[in-house]
Amino acid sequence: MKLSSRTKIVGALGLAGLVLVTLIMSPMLMTGFPSFLGGGDLPDCEEVTQQDEQASEGATADIPAEYLALYQKFGKKIGVQWTILAAVGKRETDHGRSTLPGVQSGTNYAGAAGPMQFLVSTWGGAKRIPIPSKFNGYASDGDDDGWADIYNPADAILGAAKMLKRNGAPENVRRSLFVYNRAWWYVDQVEEIARKYAADGQVRVPPQADASCDDPVIQAAPSDVVGRILAYALDQRGKPYLWGGTGPDAFDCSGIIYMAYRSVGLTIPRTTFGQWPFGVKVPDGQEQPGDLVFFNAGPGTGPDNPGHVGMVVSKGKMIEARCRLCGPIKVTSYRGRDTIVGFTRPLENTTVKDQLAKLRSSL
Incomplete structure (x- = not known):
């Protein structure tokens, strides 16, 4: 399985040592390093759509129907793998079912809140923000009610999809997850969950996202x-x-x-x-x-x-x-x-x- 392109990862990756030891993890706001969105009529590089990424029986059994629909909807809309988005939701709060502080109300010790565990500062400086907003951040209105509510699953999942997209997904999945929470063991765990959620056991990347599809582009x-x-x-x-x-x-x-x-x-x-x-x-x-x-x-x-x-x-x-x-x-x-x-x-x-x-x- 290929999860990233031959893209060189640049930046201070030595911070991987900042391992958090809590169950509830907190996304970090920083600029990431996405790589390649591919496409076109190329041999052996057919387009893989979100619809092709079917949920496994384990996914439908584990993910609440409301959450599964949101992961798939916003994964497709933003252009990230819904399986990765769902795996983040599982790892962070068990799809909102966790009773730990900061999931349903308040914040955890790090200041994270909601089902996708956004830092309030990363969200936009407040837990509930009118949309459109003057705040910078990932505050999003997934249910079109005019508010970006950090505890609202639709809003939080849309915001998480945007964050993953900005920082590398769908191509450089590992980098995007590392930005979401700066620990490589966290990245490994999320990827493992995502593979279990996919019917074919793979986390797919778009065509031309790795070296195997560069050659046809160059040869053409x-x-x-x-x-x-x-x-x-x-x-x-x-x-x-x-x-x-x-x-x-x-x-x-x-x-x-x-x-x-x-x-x-x-x-x-x-x-x-x-x-x-x-x-x-x-x-x-x-x-x-x-x-x-x-x-x-x-x-x-x-x-x-x-x-x-x-x-x-x-x-x-x-x-x-x-x-x-x-x-x-x-x-x-x-x-x-x-x-x-x-x-x-x-x-x-x-x-x-x-x-x-x-x-x-x-x-």
């Missing part, structure tokens, strides 16, 4: 040069966003693209504002791997001055370093975003063509 590139550019970009999955970053440990949206092209000996503009006019414009629907997709996003940007960029890796998918709070570098879908400005092909720029000719002549 329109040229060897593009394949090498994609290989570099895909190897940066899981690294954090850093404004102005050009690696090797962190990148911003244009920085990863700049360095991916540089990795094969090609120089393109460093910033999004420079990359947009540099490449030859490509009609929507005719984009191909290695092309750039631009968005009207960020302060001071507009339809003719896009502020965000990603690199197309396969049909409808791009690799991007989106923002500090959006999670680390990963592959996402660009279809459905209403802020797309257009596509360009840097390899068609005359300067790049000259660079390519010199590279070929030197071989």
Whole structure:
């Protein structure tokens, strides 16, 4: 079974020694390192949907029907494995059935509350918050009553799904769980529960979430040069966003693209504002791997001055370093975003063509 991609895990993982020894665990609020959302028509990398992840007999016997429906609903909505979400609920409070302090009311010794054991500060600074809210945090309104109630199962499970998503799920499940509670033995226990909850005994990841699906993506590139550019970009999955970053440990949206092209000996503009006019414009629907997709996003940007960029890796998918709070570098879908400005092909720029000719002549 594969639970994570070949993504390099970066950051201070030495904190794994901070093991909590209570039954009720407390999620930690910090920026995590998600990796890869895949997709597209690729050989041996068929899409695995939430509907495919059937509950085992043990899951239906152990999980209250209300909770099972919520885990599956919000797992699908947010895009994380419902089995992992349910396993967190089991490990934290036995799906809300625990009578320990902080589950039904109040907080535990660490300040955590509710069926998914959020720290009140992580939730948003209060146990019950009106939605929409001025508070930052994972406070969520899962039952559409206008309130984010830390004790409400629908609200808490939706919030937990968001937290797991931001910090690595569905691809880098172990990292997301480590952020939820900083102890590797906790991660192991949750994964074991999740496997028991899945009818096939597996915790599935999306297609292209591991090295076995990278090769088809790279092999489908329109040229060897593009394949090498994609290989570099895909190897940066899981690294954090850093404004102005050009690696090797962190990148911003244009920085990863700049360095991916540089990795094969090609120089393109460093910033999004420079990359947009540099490449030859490509009609929507005719984009191909290695092309750039631009968005009207960020302060001071507009339809003719896009502020965000990603690199197309396969049909409808791009690799991007989106923002500090959006999670680390990963592959996402660009279809459905209403802020797309257009596509360009840097390899068609005359300067790049000259660079390519010199590279070929030197071989």
